[in-house]
Amino acid sequence: MRIVVTGGAGFIGSNFVRYVLGEHAADEIVVLDKLTYAGNLDNLRDVAGDPRYSFVQGDICDPAVVDRVAAHCDAIVNFAAETHVDRSISGPDDFIRTDVIGTHVLLEAVRAHGVGRFVQISTDEVYGDILAGASVETDALRPSSPYSASKAGGELLVLAYRRTYEAPVVITRSSNNYGPFQYPEKIVPLFVTNALDGQPLPVYGDGRNVRDWIYVDDNCRALDLVLREGRDGEIYNVGGGNEVANLDLTRGILAELGLGEELVRYVTDRPGHDRRYALDCGKLRTTLGWEPQVAFAEGLARTVTWYADHRDWWEKIKSGEWRRYYERQYRDLAI
Secondary structure (H helix, E strand, O other), X not given: OEEEEEOOOOHXXXXXXXXXXXXXXXXXXXXXEOOOOOOOHHHHHHHOOOXXXXXXXXXXXXXHHHHHHHOOOOEXXXXXXXXXXXXXXXXXXXXXXXXXXXXXXXXXXXXHHOOOEEEEXXXXXXXXXXXXXXXXXXXXXXXXXHHHHHHHHHHXXXXXXXXXXXXXXXXXXXXXXXXXXXXXXXXXXXXXXXXXXXXXXXXXXXXXXEEEEEEHHHHHHHHHHHHHHOOOOOEEEEOOOOEEEHHHHHHHHHXXXXXXXXXXXXXXXXXXXXXXXXXXXXXXXXXXXXXXXXXXXXXXXXXXXXXXXOHHHXXXXXXXXXXXXXXXXXXXXXX
C-alpha cells in the first residue's frame, strides 16, 4: 500500500509513520507536511534513510501539491491540523483554514484520483465536555473551542462526501495522546521539560479538569487497524481508558522525576475549558478487536524517560517561537 500521511512530521503523525514502516514491509509512505512550528523533520530522522519513505513539504490547502501526492496513492491519512486549544483561542483563523479548508482540498483529491481510503484523524473534543458516562460515536457534537469546532467542521465535510459522493472515508476520534516527539506546548511534554529545568508547571484553574489518556503507540495501532479494516463511512472512538485529573497528572510527572510540588503554579483558567472527556471505545473493540496495551503508569514512565534522555530534541525547540508563545500565554511566570 502507498500511503500519504499528511502532518507526518508532527507528533502522532511521525509515530504513525514509524509504526507503519515497522509493521508493513511492503508499504510505502509519503509524508506531506507544511513544517509549521510543530512540524519537525527531526521527528523522522530515524526513518529518513528508508527507501520506502519520502517527504514533500507543502500545505494541504494547496490543491496543486495535494494533487501531486494523491495522484498515485492508495490511501490518505490526514493528521495535518492546527491542534492546540490555547492557540485557537488567541488566533482561530489558521485552525479554520487548515482543519476545514485543508480537509476539503484533500477530499476533492480523493474524488479526483479515486483514492481507495481516506482516514480523518479527529479528537474527543468534538463531543464537548461530559460530566458523567462516556461519549459514543452517535452522540451529538458540541465543540467548545475554535479548535474543536474546526475539527468538527472537518468531520462534517468528510461525512458529507461519504453521503454525497460515496467517498471511502473513515473518522477516528482519539483521546489525549502522550509519548515521544510531542511539541512542548502540550501539558505532558511542557511539564516534563519544565520540571527537568526546575521551571514552574502552570496548572489551569483548580487542576481538576479530567482527560482520558492514551499512549501514542496504542493510538497508532488503532489507526492502522482502521485504515486497513475499518468500514467506509464509520466513526471510531480511540481511548486509553485512563481518566486522570490534570493535577494528578502533574503530580505523577513530578513523582517520576523525584520532585515535590514546589514547582506547581496555579494560573487563570482558559476560557471555555471543558471539565471532563471520556470515550466509550466498545465499537473499536468489538468490531476490530483492538485493545490498548500500555498502562498509563508505564506509558508515563516511558515518556518522562524519553524527554529526560532527549534534551537535544527539545532544548532547541524551547527558544524562538516557542519562548515567545510561552511568555504570551503565561505572562505571570518567569522562565
